[in-house]
Amino acid sequence: MRQFLLLFGLIWLVGSAGAGAQQALSGLARLTGDGLELTERRGRVEIEMGLTQPVPWRVFTLDGPPRVVVDFSELDWSNAGAEVAATQAEQIDTITVGTFRPGWSRMVIALAGPMAVTEAEMATQDGGARVRLLLTASDATSFAASAGAPDSALFHEARGLGLPPRARPEGAHGLMVVVDPGHGGIDPGAERGGLREADLMLTFARELEEVLLRAGLFDVVLTRDDDIFVPLEERVTIARRAGADVFLSLHADALAEGHAQGATVYTLADEASDLASATLAERHDRADLLAGVDLSSSDDAVALVLMDLARTETTPRAERLAEALIAGIHSATQSTFKRPHLHAAFSVLKAPDIPSALIELGFLSSERDRAKLADPSWRLSAAQGIRDGLLQWAREDAAAAERLLR
Numbered sequence: 001m002r003q004f005l006l007l008f009g010l011i012w013l014v015g016s017a018g019a020g021a022q023q024a025l026s027g028l029a030r031l032t033g034d035g036l037e038l039t040e041r042r043g044r045v046e047i048e049m050g051l052t053q054p055v056p057w058r059v060f061t062l063d064g065p066p067r068v069v070v071d072f073s074e075l076d077w078s079n080a081g082a083e084v085a086a087t088q089a090e091q092i093d094t095i096t097v098g099t100f101r102p103g104w105s106r107m108v109i110a111l112a113g114p115m116a117v118t119e120a121e122m123a124t125q126d127g128g129a130r131v132r133l134l135l136t137a138s139d140a141t142s143f144a145a146s147a148g149a150p151d152s153a154l155f156h157e158a159r160g161l162g163l164p165p166r167a168r169p170e171g172a173h174g175l176m177v178v179v180d181p182g183h184g185g186i187d188p189g190a191e192r193g194g195l196r197e198a199d200l201m202l203t204f205a206r207e208l209e210e211v212l213l214r215a216g217l218f219d220v221v222l223t224r225d226d227d228i229f230v231p232l233e234e235r236v237t238i239a240r241r242a243g244a245d246v247f248l249s250l251h252a253d254a255l256a257e258g259h260a261q262g263a264t265v266y267t268l269a270d271e272a273s274d275l276a277s278a279t280l281a282e283r284h285d286r287a288d289l290l291a292g293v294d295l296s297s298s299d300d301a302v303a304l305v306l307m308d309l310a311r312t313e314t315t316p317r318a319e320r321l322a323e324a325l326i327a328g329i330h331s332a333t334q335s336t337f338k339r340p341h342l343h344a345a346f347s348v349l350k351a352p353d354i355p356s357a358l359i360e361l362g363f364l365s366s367e368r369d370r371a372k373l374a375d376p377s378w379r380l381s382a383a384q385g386i387r388d389g390l391l392q393w394a395r396e397d398a399a400a401a402e403r404l405l406r
């Protein structure tokens with residue numbers, strides 16, 4: 001069993017269980033008043049929040065970078081004011097709040113340096129509850145020693161197990177396409193000009209699903225069908241569980257520099273095509289890391305060899321997939337980046353046995369791309385382009401497989 005050190009262990013609210021369960025049915029708990037309240041005093045930070053009703057919760061710390069993570073049975077964060085609160089304390093870099101997985105909300109407090117959670121309590125108050133955390137400056141060694149997520153059966157039970165049953169068109173058979181809308185929940189992705197990458201890609205994923213299903217030749221599974229956080233590794237697991245023939249991750253990131261515009265298709269490579277691509281892949285891993293997902297893999301040597309073997313076969317298939325997608329998107333929208341096929345070490349593309357591609361449909365940093373991405377008829381053309389690319393690829397792929405058998 002995995003051991004962990006935790007200052008307070010699990011802090012569950014103990015009270016009248018019956019009344020709590022009934023309250024929970026009446027809707028999500030919300031923050032009261034002005035949301036998060038922060039006070040900083042002599043190396044100590046006090047964080048307080050009022051809730052409309054008490055909920056199960058837990059507190060723990062994570063290292064590299066130092067963070068305090070607070071999980072609550074689902075909360076409505078709409079009036080949390082987390083950004084405002086974060087600016088009020090020097091010892092806190094950022095506070096992020098959002099849905100972590102179905103039924104669970106998370107608050108991630110990114111610390112400027114190591115701090116210990118010296119007090120943590122949820123007290124009932126006038127039918128609601130008051131949460132109070134006291135953080136005290138600590139040192140790197142003791143912080144590292146106490147960091148780690150506790151293993152809690154209750155928390156895992158709330159995980160979205162299995163996928164919702166999806167209606168399939170009559171007589172449809174063939175390619176299983178797993179469509180992965182990037183980001184979600186606590187990780188919004190790029191945000192520019194009032195557009196949020198996570199929302200935009202969920203909308204587009206649903207539209208693409210519709211177009212693919214209407215073609216009658218594809219089965220489609222989405223890795224998320226809601227504004228929830230799905231770790232990168234879990235997205236790949238969902239693809240495998242669905243028996244994916246193809247995995248398509250959908251993004252519309254923003255670039256810090258330059259005036260890049262048009263669609264790009266990424267395939268996996270250890271060496272990134274350029275610095276911007278490397279930064280993009282790192283930023284996606286970082287979103288996972290900050291949300292509290294451990295990316296360190298425990299693959300043994302045998303598994304790695306098997307993965308390499310699978311990759312030898314999958315890599316050229318994924319390369320052809322990218323070329324076919326670019327051709328499809330280009331002929332449908334004439335909107336592709338000047339160098340449309342790029343490579344980077346995106347974690348979400350790492351299934352060794354599933355041809356995978358990451359489509360940057362456009363750049364949210366480009367005004368022209370934003371206008372296209374916001375336009376439903378442009379998105380429909382893009383979805384049709386992707387459909388045509390998939391059909392072209394499937395034909396080529398089947399022919400290539402036949403050649404291998406001869």
Ligand SMILES: [Zn+2]
Pocket residue numbers: 182183189190197251252253284
């Ligand atoms: Zn993205």
